[in-house]
Amino acid sequence: MKNTRTFTMIKPDAVLNNYTGPIIEHIEKAGFKIIAMKLKNLSIEQAKQFYKIHEEKPFFNDLIQYITSGPIIAAILEKDNAVEDFRTLIGSTNPAEADEGTIRRLYAKSIDANAIHGSDSNENAEIESNFHFSQEEII
Ligand code: IDP
Ligand code: MG
Numbered sequence: 001m002k003n004t005r006t007f008t009m010i011k012p013d014a015v016l017n018n019y020t021g022p023i024i025e026h027i028e029k030a031g032f033k034i035i036a037m038k039l040k041n042l043s044i045e046q047a048k049q050f051y052k053i054h055e056e057k058p059f060f061n062d063l064i065q066y067i068t069s070g071p072i073i074a075a076i077l078e079k080d081n082a083v084e085d086f087r088t089l090i091g092s093t094n095p096a097e098a099d100e101g102t103i104r105r106l107y108a109k110s111i112d113a114n115a116i117h118g119s120d121s122n123e124n125a126e127i128e129s130n131f132h133f134s135q136e137e138i139i
Helices: 012-016 020-029 044-050 060-067 082-090 103-107 122-132
Strands: 005-010 033-040 072-078 116-118
Touching (some): 005 020, 005 082, 005 122, 012 020, 012 060, 012 072, 020 033, 020 103, 082 103, 082 122, 103 116
Antiparallel strands (some): 005 072, 005 116
C-alpha cells in the first residue's frame, strides 16, 4: 500500500446512534473512494490484537470492552495522501479538542467513544487493512 490508502473503522457508538450514513457521506464528499467495507462484531481476541499497541495503557480494558460493545464498520479508503488527509478529516482523539467540522467533533461524544478510527501511518494502514480484509474482499 503506497500513499493512497487508509483503513477506517466506524466505532460502536456511531453505528448504534445511526450516524453511519452521515459519516460515510462526509467521507465520500471529502474525496475518498470506498475500496472495501463490512459491518462486523469484533471478538475480544480480535480487539486485543487490533489495539495491541495500547495494551500497557490504563484505558486498554475499557477500550476493548467498548470496541466489542456493538458492531463496527471496517473500510479501506483510497485518495491521494490518504492517511494524513483522513486523520485531518476525523480530528483529534478527544472530540472536545477536535476542529470544527471534523467527524469526531460532529459525531463523537467522548475520548473513549470517539466515533471513528483512522490509521496513523501507511505501514499501519496496510497492517490494519489486512487484519480485517482478505485480498478477494478488496476492490
Ligand atoms: P487515535 O484513535 O486518535 O489514533 P490513539 O491514541 O491511537 O488515538 O488511541 C486509540 C483509541 O483509544 C482512541 O481512539 C480512543 O477510542 C481510545 N483512547 C485513547 N486515549 C484514551 C483515554 O485517555 N481514555 C479513554 N480512551 C482513550
Ligand atoms: Mg491511533
